[in-house]
Amino acid sequence: MGLSPRAVAEGSPEGKRGLGIACSEGVASPQGRGQAQAKQAPGDRPTMGLKGAEWLARSIAASGQSHVFFIDAVLRPTLMALQAQGVRPILAHSEKGAAYMADGYARVSGRPGIVAAQSVGAANLAAALQDAWLGRAPVIALTGRKPPSAQHRNAYQEVPHAPLFAPVTRFGAAVEAASDLPRLFRMAWAAATTAPPRPVHLDLHGLMGEVVEQGDSGAEPADFSAWTAPRHRPVAEGAQIEAAAARLRAAGDVVILAGDGAALSGCGEGLQVLAEALQAPVVTSLGARDLLPSRHPLNIGVAGSYSAPPANQVLHEAGLVLMVGCDGGDQVTHGWRLPRPGTPVIQIDADALELDRCPAELSLHGDPRGTLSHLIEALGRPARDHAFARRASARMEDWRAAMAPRLASDEAPIDPARLCAEISAALPEDGILVADTGYSGIWTGTLIEMNGAGQRYLRAAGSLGWAFPASLGAKCAAGDRKVVCWSGDGALYYHLTELETAKRRGIAVTLVVNNNQGFGQGWPNLLRAAGNNPERAATLLRFGEHTDFCALARGFGLRGIRVERPEEIGPALREAMAADETVVVEVMTGIEHRAPEPWAPEERV
Template sequence: MAEALKHLGVSHVFFMDAILRPTLVEMEELGIARIMAHAEKSAAYMADGYARVTGRVGVCMCQSVGAANLAAGLQDARLHRAPVVALTGKKEAMLQYRNAYQEVPHAPLFAPVTKASMAVDEPAALPHLLAQAFRTAGDSSPGPVHLDLDGLGGERIEQGDLTGAPVPDPALGALPRHRPHAGDAVITAAAERIRSAKRPVFVVGAGALQVGAQAALRKLAEACDIPVATSLGGRGILPTDHPLHIGTVGSYSAPPANRLVSEADLVIFVGCHAGDQPTHAYTVPAPGTPIVQIDLDGQEIGRNYPDTLPVWGCPAQALADLHDQLGSSLAPRQDWASHAGGVVAAWREEMRPHTTSDATPIRVERLCTEIASALPENAVLVADTGYSGIWTATVLDLPHAGQTYLRAAGSLGWAFPAALGAQVGAPDRPVVCFSGDGAFYYHLSELETQRRWNIPVVTVINNNSGFGQGVYKVRGHYGDRPGNPDEINRFGPTDFAAIARDFGVKGIRIEDPADLAPALERAIAGRKPVLLDVVTDIHPRAPEPWQP
């Protein structure tokens, strides 16, 4: 097992004891780092962050009784299309279906959150199924795969003897380099749709980033004057200060993107599933809008919009081929592009009083602006879900092509462990985690893991002592009724800087906005584990999405 993982290019495994202990011993000799977490979900999130930033398969592991927790941690990887292989132990066959201590069926737990869940019941099956797990995790639309190993900690597989077992193909350890190409006929048909459109717009998702389509998208967008919106997962495909970048679209968006996508007479989805989140419950674009959808996963093309021209194949190749057909044959669309740029510029000007505010408690808009200014050109920003996702997707700029944005697909508390996994996967890049205090409570015990491994993530806590996203919704439900709405979504206050120091991580509490810039600059440049506990105002509302 250890030799196979080494052959597949696995540099780190993330686990909860007790699983595959002899294998873990072998890994040390082979140079594979063994990152023990404090919760199975944390281990899964670390493997997820590692996979997203490296483009390689992340590995997480736990024993039988932790399988349910590990499965829960794979939800985000499944939603985002991250390649992860999860290994669990299971009690041997003679103990199954007999009320064995701490044992429940694992396959039903993993079915909703994996592409496949496979039982490894004998050692002879291990080489084949391990290779197949990695192949499945990275192929087509990537995602998690589960291997259930015989033995509480997988020991019945470890104790087996194999003679002449084949080593897996090293290429299976990463996302495929060679992908199916869209045919000439569909490229020509898509080019014709784009050629006849007066107000086309791109909506780009994580699938485009996974295939490295950044350069191809930018080249085509600039040649054809086509504005670019992104899903949360696609953010960063184009620098956010680019004249054609119109922002994140859907439910977690600022007003300009939804408005402009609604004005479009053709929407080109690229590596985007077009689910309810990036389409604001299938209203942006409106049903009936002509669509071109480019995706490696043919099952997703046309799933949610009827008038869809399918382009099944590698998004990077398809965009390059479209440029070859369209680059010099289109009438200028400067008016449409200028209109889009004007809408975005006007909204940015509206936000300026908030992004430059000196108010205390600190406004989150000012915090996001200071983080954007401090991020190096090759930084990785890891954001949690809820308001953390909305604030960072709308107000926090990523102006450099070398910057990466990773966000929780919905699992509150994901960001901090995922940032640790991303940092060990990209040790030469500065990683900054943006988390609300409500999210950070989930896995703050991983501060000990960060200190133990000296992982130089800078964690920024938006500390407003509550779930800010729901404050006014709860009060609205109360109306004039007497009672205490704060019991539903307020907590704290908590000094996370003091907690970090108790764990051995440098903790800095910030209450004055003037202190943000120097603290961020020093923390990022220091390349040490640091937590910045920023006391913010819970009352400012994140940008609301425009809706038709």
């Protein structure tokens, strides 16, 4: 059923997503929202204000943050002040774990995830921001820094921080004094939440930031609660929209390629209306796979390297491609082989830097949600040939029918396809699924069904081990919504210690461990390279058979449920999701089970 352009423009409760609901700067509330705007003229500035620690804590609390994430020892007075304000500091077991928690929190809440580490841990924290950068998540990283007198003279455990953070942050600044903090924190929050959201970094004077904490801020607390990502939603120029509508009306065999920028914009409703008006099949990036219902006849699934065959085949056959918030990188285009060279492209993106990376007939600079609503009005109700859309839908249905036996498989070791089917059935209407990279991304991206409304799908942008800590952060932002994490055993080894964090802080997620006792994605290639000698190949990619993740969970004071038969999966998932604490569901799968393989056009000779 289609939605009206007005409904698309205004947004319905079902279509609103965690990212980007409130975005207008300076919106005030009865509690004083908009305090981020200057309250006094420069000449009226008070001579004394809050200390840096108190200013930072009160501003974070006033801005709606429920949690911050950190590794000791940093900002101790600030953290204690945050507790007094009702904000929960979450001590993690590594800088990476803390950063991934902040990333997951940001993706669900739309507000920056805040993560802090002392000077010694700054390099680890910088490395951890890669996934937030690639995944377009707003994260504010705070680090301590030894004083200028210690710089460039072999200070113990100190290296220059700015070069470490430069590749993975949009904005970075050294905060020398407490009086600089209100200005620079405001700039950092603004930079983190503008489209596309990215991490930012503030380097605070003092090994633990204590110089900034103890000084006089000279300011009252700020409130940035109205500044969620994406903050600004510009609409493309009217003439460009009219031109795009005319070109789409004239084109046959249109395919819509929706990417992570479309997901950030929350344009699922508009995407569905436009696809139905054009009878255009929709393929998505992995990060945008929850925008439309998986079973909508025009949804052909994830395109690119982590895809099932139909999506790439349909994209290859397109007569014109409408790219909506899609970056055109190598994963979504399967190594830049899709769409066919020379295929006409119309592009809509809020990030001007993404426009025309691929040659485009028309490039529309605008927020996808707002721009699509105007494009739908300009398009009207064109007469369309349904043949191409029907062929695409039939191709998807044929593939689903071919996969159906695996989704119902009774094999043991368990086929992960059956695990996907059981998660599809168990995930609540507003549930959040968090998936790791590699095979975890392929299984969940191709075989788990999403409702295209209240459910969310968060995926690692490339950092193995990201999913479990990120799921803890996501749960901190999700309230009563259920969070399910899909992690391979290889990925879980990275941050297994965060089970202790989940127990200590009472964070409840369902941690599904796809345990095939090795790195499954590369197994067949390595096996061939080893002359089909499993013992030789196992020394490089297989783990020991004796690890018991359920026993490990019990060692951390949590429950574990071991699943060895397919019929046990559903009851185990329901039991875990009903719990008020993290439960490990260890599913014993086979490393020989292969995830769907992407289709690729034949290479040119």
